[in-house]
Amino acid sequence: MNLVLLSVLLIALQQAQGSSSQPWLLKPNVLVVEKEMQSTVEVPLICGESFEGAEISWRNEGEELGQRGNRITVTVEEMMAGNYTCHDSAGALLGHQLVLVQVQGGQRQRKILKGSDNADYIKCSSKNYGGIFRCSWQWSNERKGSVVLISATRSSDGRDITCTLDSDEAGITCTDQFQCAYSEEQDHIELEVYVRSLYRLEKYFSSFSISEIVKPDSVHIAKLQGSTFELQYPETWSVPASFFPLRFHIKVVPHKKDCDYEAQSRTQVIFTQNQTFSVNNRREFLLCVRAQDPLCNSAWSEWSKYE
Numbered sequence: 001m002n003l004v005l006l007s008v009l010l011i012a013l014q015q016a017q018g019s020s021s022q023p024w025l026l027k028p029n030v031l032v033v034e035k036e037m038q039s040t041v042e043v044p045l046i047c048g049e050s051f052e053g054a055e056i057s058w059r060n061e062g063e064e065l066g067q068r069g070n071r072i073t074v075t076v077e078e079m080m081a082g083n084y085t086c087h088d089s090a091g092a093l094l095g096h097q098l099v100l101v102q103v104q105g106g107q108r109q110r111k112i113l114k115g116s117d118n119a120d121y122i123k124c125s126s127k128n129y130g131g132i133f134r135c136s137w138q139w140s141n142e143r144k145g146s147v148v149l150i151s152a153t154r155s156s157d158g159r160d161i162t163c164t165l166d167s168d169e170a171g172i173t174c175t176d177q178f179q180c181a182y183s184e185e186q187d188h189i190e191l192e193v194y195v196r197s198l199y200r201l202e203k204y205f206s207s208f209s210i211s212e213i214v215k216p217d218s219v220h221i222a223k224l225q226g227s228t229f230e231l232q233y234p235e236t237w238s239v240p241a242s243f244f245p246l247r248f249h250i251k252v253v254p255h256k257k258d259c260d261y262e263a264q265s266r267t268q269v270i271f272t273q274n275q276t277f278s279v280n281n282r283r284e285f286l287l288c289v290r291a292q293d294p295l296c297n298s299a300w301s302e303w304s305k306y307e
Contacts, residue, residue: 026100026194027149032201033076034102037109041076047086047095055089076101081199100148100201112145112197113204114138122193122206125215125299128238131179133213135191135206136171143197145169150194154178155207156187176210181238185209215299216246219289221306227279229306231271231289245272247294255284259303270294 023033023043035041047056051070058065058072060082065072074084081099088094103109114137115121126133139145147169152161154176163174176189191206217234224230231248238244247270253261269275279285287306292298 023099026201029096030098030100030148032100032102033081034104035076036104037078042073043076043099044071044073045084045086045097046071051086051094056094057087057089057091059085059087074099079198079200100196100199102201102203110202112140112143112195112200112202114140121204122191124191124206124208124213126210126213127215127217127234127236129179129181129210129214129244130238131176131181131210132173133176133189133210134171134173135193136166137193137204139170140197145195145197148194148196148201149192151192153190154187155190161189179210182243185211211293211296211298213299214293214296216291216293216301218302219248219291219304221287221289221304223306224276227281229277229279229287230274231277232274233271234291234301242272245270245294246291247271248275249290249292249300250277251288252279252281253286253288255286255307257286259286259288259290259305 023031026032031043033041033043045058047058047070054070056068056070058067060074065074067073070086074082076099079101081101083096083098085096086094110121113121122135122137124133124135147165150163150165150172152163152174153159154161159178161174161176163172165172172193174191179185188207188209191208193204193206195202195204217236219234220232222230222232231250233241233246237246247268249268251259251261253259277287277289279287284307289304289306290300290302292300
């Protein structure tokens with residue numbers, strides 16, 4: 001079967017209000033129309049330059065359209081766009097184009113992801129300074145969404161950062177192969193996530209540096225003897241510890257309490273290598289330890305516990 005990508009006539013589109021808008025290609029076979037929610041847009045489609053004069057039929061989501069020929073115009077009302085395909089006289093597929101709608105002024109009308117502003121929609125973190133980071137988001141309960149496109153670049157040179165989408169499409173793992181853990185970052189990572197629900201398209205944006213999102217893994221607590229413990233750097237943390245020191249937050253709380261319990265006995269110490277800590281407490285206790293990068297006041301790691 002000769003599959004030919006549908007090309008799009010990028011001409012002015014007349015809307016019901018008399019204003020104009022132009023569609024744009026998000027990626028091959030995905031066309032975006034920006035419009036007001038209540039407006040109507042006429043979108044011209046072409047099956048392919050080589051099919052001029054051929055007998056061409058069109059379908060939208062498998063349903064036959066009444067229009068024939070290499071060039072047609074489809075009407076997009078509100079969010080009612082579609083997946084358009086063109087076929088030869090025998091019904092063979094020649095090409096396809098997914099048409100999505102992006103609502104103008106959509107910043108105030110977002111509905112596909114949960115959140116209140118850009119900082120809340122996408123959460124990103126990194127276990128170290130090696131250039132690997134994760135970002136995640138939550139889908140709205142009312143809409144079934146899917147990811148259309150992800151773009152992660154460095155703001156200065158626009159070089160691409162490789163990202164892999166999770167199987168549930170609720171997060172990504174990205175690797176900046178040019179990230180140097182031992183040098184100061186000169187620019188930010190700019191992340192764009194395009195998601196759709198049916199034919200509605202929304203764009204989400206986040207800008208950050210690795211140092212702004214770093215969060216160490218949990219500290220390992222090993223008992224040596226009696227009430228003496230060894231606190232060990234996370235295996236995933238950048239080395240050497242002398243160059244990447246961690247601040248440890250230590251709490252000793254009563255037995256059967258949680259680490260969030262406001263204990264009277266607490267301290268914060270900066271360790272540059274694995275250290276020991278002794279608990280002067282004859283009663284049963286819970287030892288809680290977490291860590292952060294003191295040089296950038298990073299997010300604290302999750303609490304580690306030893307009972």
